Amino acid sequence: MVTIKTPEEIDILKEGGVRHAYILTEVAKKIVAGISTNELEDFARQLVKEKQDIPAFLNYTPRGARRPYPSALCVSVNNEIVHGIPNENALILQEGDIVSLDLGLTHKGLITDSAITVGVGKLTPKNKKLIEHCREALALGIKVAKGGNHIGDIGFAIESFARPLGYGICSGLAGHGVGYKVHEDPFVPNEGRRGEGELLRPGMVIALEPMLTLGTDKIVLSDDGYTYKTADGSNAAHFEHTIAITDGEPVILTK
Numbered sequence: 001m002v003t004i005k006t007p008e009e010i011d012i013l014k015e016g017g018v019r020h021a022y023i024l025t026e027v028a029k030k031i032v033a034g035i036s037t038n039e040l041e042d043f044a045r046q047l048v049k050e051k052q053d054i055p056a057f058l059n060y061t062p063r064g065a066r067r068p069y070p071s072a073l074c075v076s077v078n079n080e081i082v083h084g085i086p087n088e089n090a091l092i093l094q095e096g097d098i099v100s101l102d103l104g105l106t107h108k109g110l111i112t113d114s115a116i117t118v119g120v121g122k123l124t125p126k127n128k129k130l131i132e133h134c135r136e137a138l139a140l141g142i143k144v145a146k147g148g149n150h151i152g153d154i155g156f157a158i159e160s161f162a163r164p165l166g167y168g169i170c171s172g173l174a175g176h177g178v179g180y181k182v183h184e185d186p187f188v189p190n191e192g193r194r195g196e197g198e199l200l201r202p203g204m205v206i207a208l209e210p211m212l213t214l215g216t217d218k219i220v221l222s223d224d225g226y227t228y229k230t231a232d233g234s235n236a237a238h239f240e241h242t243i244a245i246t247d248g249e250p251v252i253l254t255k
Contacts, residue, residue: 002177002185004203009110010244010251013179013205016053016107017242017253020114023047024103027073028118033095037075037086044073044103056104056111056182063183066225074102074115076227081170081211081219081236082115083226095121098131100238104182113178113207114254115240127235130167130214134237137161137210141190142243145250147202155192158210162190168213170236173228178242179205200245205253209240 005013027044048055055072062069069083076084077091077099084100093099102115117131140157154175162169175188186198190210215234222229230236244251 002198002204003180004201005179005205005244006203009179010203010205010253012108012110013112013242013244013253014251016105016110017112017114017255019051019053019107020103020105020112020254023051023105024101024114024116027101028116031093031099031118031120033093033120036090036092037077037084038090040075040101041071041073041086048072048105054106056106056113060104060182069226072103074100076100076102076236076238078235079230079233081213081228081230082173082238083228085224085226088224093120096123096127098123098127098235098237100236102238102240110179111182112242112254113182113240114242115209115238117237117239126214130212130235130237133162133165133167134210134212135239137212138208138239138241141208141210142241142250142252145200145206145208145243145245147200147245147247149200150195151186151188151197151200152192153194154208155189156194159191162210162212168215168217168230168234170211170213170219170228171217172219173211175206175208175240177205178207202246204245205242206245207240207242209238211236211238
């Protein structure tokens, strides 16, 4: 069931979103060749604790998962699309890697969700463009997320931008409602048709998250039960904001 948040709840989500953006920005500054994903996890936990908030992903068990998620932060490197576990079989970041940081934050009982992708040192032109275009795809999706439009308008905006540029759009992975829980209705795909899907109504809070690849749409789930990778080994990028739907322009809560 799609939930409608009150103005007071949206104010709390906006307050949490500012903290959320600060944490992601500070963790991103730590990304250099030679750092381990586990160090990024530890730093994110430290920042969340300093703000007296709660990491929403830590010990969260999504539907169908066989165990709780063991980290506060998702760190996905190169061909890992989302949900990379930073503190199990930690990776050492290398020059030229691209790294997605995805964090859920609970502030005063309400949850925001946001992700960014950053590069390690000098990137290849293809990887640099992938990151830039994924960020732009998110902005285009947000632009049409207005009261009176539909979920399909968001997917259409993202798909019609990404496909002509030759990017894969990760099949089965999508945005979602958020606020009371990490994952709520509605499902927010990165593909769609104008005017189709759930009607966007003021007070809805949704996480938009385009995930683009340099190759296939197909994804595979790793043995850890959480990390999704591209089926062809191509690199992927991921950007996400939590937004509130209004009668006018959407409000980016995690800006």
